[in-house]
Amino acid sequence: MSGPSGGRPPLLVAVGLLGAAVLVLPVVALLVRVPWSDVGTVLGSTTAREALALSLGTSLAATAVSVLLGVPLAWLLASGTGRPAAIGRAVVLLPIVLPPVVGGVALLAAFGRSGVLGAPLEGVGVVLPFSTAGVVLAQVFVAMPFLVVTVEAALRELDGPRLDAAATLGADGWRAFRQVTLPAAAPAVLAGAALAWARALGEFGATITFAGNLPGRTQTLPLAVYLGAQTEPGTALVLSAVLVVVSLAVLVALRGRWLPGVLRR
Amino acid sequence: MVGSVARIARVVMLVGSVLLVGSVAACAGPTDGSDASRTLVVSAAASLAEPFGGLAADLEAQRPGLDVQVNLGSSATLAAQIVDGAPAGVFASAAEAPMDRVAERAVDPRPFATDDLVLAVPAGNPGRVAVTADLVRPELRIGLCATGVPCGDYARNALQDAGVTPSVDTEEPDAGSLLAKVRLGELDVAVLYRTQVRSAGPEVELVELSPSSDIRAVYLIATLRSPDGSPPSDDARAFVDLVLGPGSATLRDAGYGAP
Numbered sequence: 001m002s003g004p005s006g007g008r009p010p011l012l013v014a015v016g017l018l019g020a021a022v023l024v025l026p027v028v029a030l031l032v033r034v035p036w037s038d039v040g041t042v043l044g045s046t047t048a049r050e051a052l053a054l055s056l057g058t059s060l061a062a063t064a065v066s067v068l069l070g071v072p073l074a075w076l077l078a079s080g081t082g083r084p085a086a087i088g089r090a091v092v093l094l095p096i097v098l099p100p101v102v103g104g105v106a107l108l109a110a111f112g113r114s115g116v117l118g119a120p121l122e123g124v125g126v127v128l129p130f131s132t133a134g135v136v137l138a139q140v141f142v143a144m145p146f147l148v149v150t151v152e153a154a155l156r157e158l159d160g161p162r163l164d165a166a167a168t169l170g171a172d173g174w175r176a177f178r179q180v181t182l183p184a185a186a187p188a189v190l191a192g193a194a195l196a197w198a199r200a201l202g203e204f205g206a207t208i209t210f211a212g213n214l215p216g217r218t219q220t221l222p223l224a225v226y227l228g229a230q231t232e233p234g235t236a237l238v239l240s241a242v243l244v245v246v247s248l249a250v251l252v253a254l255r256g257r258w259l260p261g262v263l264r265r
Numbered sequence: 266m267v268g269s270v271a272r273i274a275r276v277v278m279l280v281g282s283v284l285l286v287g288s289v290a291a292c293a294g295p296t297d298g299s300d301a302s303r304t305l306v307v308s309a310a311a312s313l314a315e316p317f318g319g320l321a322a323d324l325e326a327q328r329p330g331l332d333v334q335v336n337l338g339s340s341a342t343l344a345a346q347i348v349d350g351a352p353a354g355v356f357a358s359a360a361e362a363p364m365d366r367v368a369e370r371a372v373d374p375r376p377f378a379t380d381d382l383v384l385a386v387p388a389g390n391p392g393r394v395a396v397t398a399d400l401v402r403p404e405l406r407i408g409l410c411a412t413g414v415p416c417g418d419y420a421r422n423a424l425q426d427a428g429v430t431p432s433v434d435t436e437e438p439d440a441g442s443l444l445a446k447v448r449l450g451e452l453d454v455a456v457l458y459r460t461q462v463r464s465a466g467p468e469v470e471l472v473e474l475s476p477s478s479d480i481r482a483v484y485l486i487a488t489l490r491s492p493d494g495s496p497p498s499d500d501a502r503a504f505v506d507l508v509l510g511p512g513s514a515t516l517r518d519a520g521y522g523a524p
Contacts, residue, residue, distance in 0.1 A: 113450050129451055130406060130434040212435025212446070213411065219436075227438060230341035231413030 027244060034241045035234045042238040050216045051224035051239065058132065058220060059200040062139035066196045069140075070147040071189060075177065077148070078155035089152075096145045103141050104209025111137065111210075134211035135218050139200035146199050147192035154188030155181065191254060198250045202243065305500040306352055308336045308343040310359035310415065310484065311441035312380070312461045316519045317357065320512045324504050331500055339414045339439035340364075350492035354501035357486045357508070359440075360415035364485045372497055374487035376524035377508050378516045381481050382423050384472040385447045385457040385465070392453030396475045400424065400431035400454065408443050408455040411436040415482065416443070420456035423478040444469065458482060460520040483524065 042048055077088050095103055111118040111128045121128065128134040158181060166176040182189075204222040211218040213227065221239055228236035305324075309317045314337055321333035336343065336353065344363035347353055347370055356371060358364040364374045386394050392405045400407055409431070410417030417436065424431060434452070437443035444461055446452045448468045462471045488497035488505050508516070517523070 227411050
């Protein structure tokens with residue numbers, strides 16, 4: 001055993017363990033109930049294959065969009081000061097605390113048929129609700145804030161002197177961003193991207209509200225789990241286990257490589 | 266080291282048992298005092314929202330201290346919850362299959378209403394839907410309930426009878442969420458229950474299936490044994506008696522047919 005455990009108050013340890021049980025027990029119970037002998041059959045079924053492929057494709061696309069839009073947004077927030085930056089930060093955080101269903105309703109209000117942007121978009125042939133692109137949009141809405149928060153925290157920590165030095169050496173803003181800021185923030189970008197990807201993979205509420213549910217087009221893994229739970233509990237359990245394993249893998253990978261550097265402070 | 270582990274284990278058991286006793290007491294509380302406030306959970310198909318809300322209020326008025334909570338969802342979801350031990354006292358299902366699934370807990374299921382299917386379109390009928398065969402038009406945004414959900418299975422049967430294979434854009438988890446998407450104008454047409462569309466307000470219009478379909482939804486109701494096998498409560502029986510007896514007038518007014 002490492003560290004002096006004698007100094008820990010037993011009550012605190014006990015309550016802490018109880019807390020751990022609340023978090024761990026349901027997942028363990030889920031894994032116990034999975035009909036492991038059926039895994040091959042379930043994963044071979046069209047429903048599961050389509051949902052898996054769709055989930056992988058859309059969540060990776062959502063991660064890419066989140067990085068492309070989120071890193072500049074994080075930089076904007078990190079370099080901003082005063083009230084506008086504070087307000088901007090709060091607005092960006094909103095989708096994290098908002099119930100995803102509300103996010104879905106908001107997306108319909110914006111991109112739905114009678115939405116502010118939806119009507120003009122439909123005029124030029126772009127229809128997002130009930131489409132795979134709509135799934136990606138819903139995932140970006142809920143997942144990008146995780147990337148922005150992670151990257152922004154890292155950018156704020158970057159030492160000013162290094163940027164000043166770059167400026168003195170004649171690097172313009174764009175070059176300083178590309179050659180100094182970005183490489184230094186790379187671990188945070190990777191960590192943020194992984195968090196965003198995990199969140200996008202698990203997205204349910206905004207997706208079913210905004211993009212509906214159609215196998216092969218908008219039925220991602222979480223939607224297949226939800227609908228399968230009603231009629232084919234075995235399928236739902238196997239697909240749930242897939243999500244658990246993938247999410248765990250992300251956490252384990254992050255823990256060793258990037259998360260400590262980002263979350264230590 | 267061993268001593269501290271034992272001490273920790275003792276505290277864990279102490280805290281655990283305190284929590285357990287607390288929660289058991291909280292559960293036992295309402296049932297032993299007969300006049301104390303008590304709750305009846307009625308798990309009902311989402312399409313029954315309107316009439317069951319009224320009937321729940323009627324029963325609460327008749328029985329002081331009783332709080333009737335109507336838990337709405339797709340009959341398939343509700344059945345899964347009941348099998349998993351949900352504390353429901355009554356189950357009203359939009360089809361036979363979900364009621365069969367809860368056979369271990371359901372006592373004497375009875376049909377109490379019927380409904381038929383119609384096309385629901387947003388106000389003004391922007392997709393100009395006139396006949397069932399319009400559902401093959403690819404430019405229309407079409408919604409059905411998912412397979413395995415009663416409203417979805419009925420709709421597919423009706424469409425199959427009409428020889429129509431629709432180009433579906435979404436398969437919604439229950440009748441309520443399907444109606445919501447029509448109401449928002451996001452869908453051009455959905456196959457839904459007549460009573461639901463009738464009570465949906467001015468944002469939704471009704472188009473008859475044509476040719477008409479003889480597919481009818483048959484609603485069943487039953488009292489439920491508790492998860493540990495004890496018989497249905499008096500309140501649960503009173504609610505079912507209300508639905509099968511005087512409450513049937515409320516159901517007819519809402520447009521449901523007699524079984």
